[in-house]
Amino acid sequence: MTESDTKIMVIKKSATFWVFLVLVAIGVAAFIFGLNGRHPERAWQAYLINFLLWSAIAQGAVLFSAVMHITNARWSGPLSGLSESFAAFFPISYILFLVLFLGRAYIFPWLHEDLHGKEVWLNIPFLFTRDCIGLLILYILGFGYLFNAMQLKLDPNQPKSKLRQSIYDAWRRNNRQPDQIRRRMTIWGGLYILAFALVLCLIGFDLIMSMDPHWISTLFGAYNFVKAFYIGLGALIILAAIIRLRQGEASRLTASHFHDIGKLYFAFCLLWADFFYVQLLVIYYGNIPEETNYVIVRTMLAPWNRLAWTVFIVCFIAPFFILLRQGVKTKPVFMLIICSVVIVGIWLEHLLLLGPALSHEAPRAIPLNLSDGLISLGFLGLMAIAIGYFLKVFPEIILVKEKS
Amino acid sequence: MPLESHIMGLFRDENSVVAAINALKESSFKFIRVNTPFPSHKIMNALKLKKSMVGWFTLCGGILGFIGGFALAVFTATRWDLIVGGKPIIAWVPFVIVGFEGTILLSVFGNVIGLLILTRLPSYRWFKYYDPRCSGEHFGVLAACKIEQKDGLKDFFQKQGAEVKVFE
Numbered sequence: 027m028t029e030s031d032t033k034i035m036v037i038k039k040s041a042t043f044w045v046f047l048v049l050v051a052i053g054v055a056a057f058i059f060g061l062n063g064r065h066p067e068r069a070w071q072a073y074l075i076n077f078l079l080w081s082a083i084a085q086g087a088v089l090f091s092a093v094m095h096i097t098n099a100r101w102s103g104p105l106s107g108l109s110e111s112f113a114a115f116f117p118i119s120y121i122l123f124l125v126l127f128l129g130r131a132y133i134f135p136w137l138h139e140d141l142h143g144k145e146v147w148l149n150i151p152f153l154f155t156r157d158c159i160g161l162l163i164l165y166i167l168g169f170g171y172l173f174n175a176m177q178l179k180l181d182p183n184q185p186k187s188k189l190r191q192s193i194y195d196a197w198r199r200n201n202r203q204p205d206q207i208r209r210r211m212t213i214w215g216g217l218y219i220l221a222f223a224l225v226l227c228l229i230g231f232d233l234i235m236s237m238d239p240h241w242i243s244t245l246f247g248a249y250n251f252v253k254a255f256y257i258g259l260g261a262l263i264i265l266a267a268i269i270r271l272r273q274g275e276a277s278r279l280t281a282s283h284f285h286d287i288g289k290l291y292f293a294f295c296l297l298w299a300d301f302f303y304v305q306l307l308v309i310y311y312g313n314i315p316e317e318t319n320y321v322i323v324r325t326m327l328a329p330w331n332r333l334a335w336t337v338f339i340v341c342f343i344a345p346f347f348i349l350l351r352q353g354v355k356t357k358p359v360f361m362l363i364i365c366s367v368v369i370v371g372i373w374l375e376h377l378l379l380l381g382p383a384l385s386h387e388a389p390r391a392i393p394l395n396l397s398d399g400l401i402s403l404g405f406l407g408l409m410a411i412a413i414g415y416f417l418k419v420f421p422e423i424i425l426v427k428e429k430s
Numbered sequence: 431m432p433l434e435s436h437i438m439g440l441f442r443d444e445n446s447v448v449a450a451i452n453a454l455k456e457s458s459f460k461f462i463r464v465n466t467p468f469p470s471h472k473i474m475n476a477l478k479l480k481k482s483m484v485g486w487f488t489l490c491g492g493i494l495g496f497i498g499g500f501a502l503a504v505f506t507a508t509r510w511d512l513i514v515g516g517k518p519i520i521a522w523v524p525f526v527i528v529g530f531e532g533t534i535l536l537s538v539f540g541n542v543i544g545l546l547i548l549t550r551l552p553s554y555r556w557f558k559y560y561d562p563r564c565s566g567e568h569f570g571v572l573a574a575c576k577i578e579q580k581d582g583l584k585d586f587f588q589k590q591g592a593e594v595k596v597f598e
């Protein structure tokens with residue numbers, strides 16, 4: 027990769043920057059319009075779904091790099107560095123979570139309910155305190171891992187921005203050897219993986235499962251973090267495919283990279299379905315009304331049953347059969363399409379989990395309209411700007427091999 | 431007296447094997463097979479093999495196993511049709527486990543059977559044209575020719591830098 031190639035990439039990023047900024051503006055406008063309309067709870071519902079989805083994508087994608095380092099994997103090549111760029115969404119995700127506090131009256135249906143002893147856990151101050159601390163720990167560990175991981179990749183001679191300069195200064199002060207850095211990566215990465223599992227469990231329990239406060243599934247937290255890794259990998263494949271399609275050979279992303287990560291993606295497609303099924307089986311056998319009600323409303327009664335089947339087909343059956351073929355996994359265009367469809371499917375899955383609890387009167391049709399789409403586009407814009415910024419400041423993260 | 435003479439060239443280096451295979455395919459000698467001590471992508475590419483059909487055996491096995499697993503569960507449930515825990519006799523949700531296990535089991539069988547059929551194993555025909563060094567540090571390229579070309583094939587292998595072994 028020559029210097030001129032790097033420049034071309036930066037220019038391309040800044041051209042698309044405005045497009046994504048417009049998307050963000052549209053999203054914000056749709057959200058504010060929704061808040062002032064007749065159904066502010068619908069706007070908050072879309073906000074919550076998108077917060078959960080895009081945060082999970084960022085957290086899951088960064089997990090990929092940590093997992094690759096911990097397992098000493100060599101196959102991932104430039105994908106590993108690329109996944110680190112998703113950390114740029116962490117600060118945004120944190121702010122988005124804080125904004126959620128403003129909508130607490132709309133997004134927690136249990137606020138004025140008798141919770142039969144659960145109010146010790148389910149109350150606003152405690153919920154926001156623990157989730158704020160949890161996310162903060164997760165993101166600090168993520169950045170701690172990144173701080174060390176990038177020292178092995180960055181080129182000190184590249185044009186420097188203020189951010190880069192301050193990171194270089196910190197590195198110079200520490201003056202660590204590559205072996206020391208790798209050891210620190212292992213520690214930070216390991217802690218990040220642990221925090222990922224625990225914090226995503228917590229988020230799953232607090233922001234998704236608690237919407238129906240009388241329903242419990244012990245496995246729900248694990249289901250939530252497996253899902254996060256599934257869509258995180260999907261988003262990473264999308265980013266890799268876009269870079270491959272734009273830059274061709276220069277990106278160093280080969281067909282075998284796509285094949286390998288496609289296999290991992292396929293495995294997580296199976297694992298997602300497995301966690302879904304394992305929960306279903308236990309509820310099916312127990313046959314306790316408090317537990318079965320949740321499943322019956324969502325999978326057997328109109329209008330949600332159609333959505334449930336759509337989600338299952340889009341997120342499991344279709345990718346399963348399509349990804350069986352080797353040829354599909356090696357083609358960036360196909361993978362781009364499949365992963366995008368799966369992420370839309372997981373968006374709908376969030377709607378399926380949250381919608382019935384948040385719709386106060388039983389709806390005749392699935393509550394889904396244009397403003398949901400527009401708000402989601404806003405979040406897409408935020409994610410794209412965050413990643414674009416990261417790749418602009420650290421362009422060599424995908425171009426340079428780790429210094430040995 | 432055999433009509434064909436079998437000669438093996440023993441190489442120590444992967445790249446010279448590739449060169450020898452390419453040269454053999456262009457010559458009048460008959461290329462038969464390569465014995466390698468480890469799997470090699472370079473040699474696989476040089477052989478230009480057709481895509482293996484083993485996957486189809488696996489797929490058929492998997493589909494059979496999926497249906498067979500469900501059929502087994504349904505069959506056994508209907509043999510003793512007691513209602514347990516308020517569940518229907520034919521309860522599809524838990525039968526998925528049997529179906530899944532059946533899929534894996536018969537896929538594996540399909541795969542192994544497909545492998546045996548397509549490679550025509552077990553085959554004793556080539557035992558006499560094998561050198562034990564091919565399990566050690568040598569690559570063996572086996573070729574055949576007419577009796578009168580025997581010296582030509584020997585020369586060919588020697589030119590490629592191989593140790594020659596003639597099978598009588």
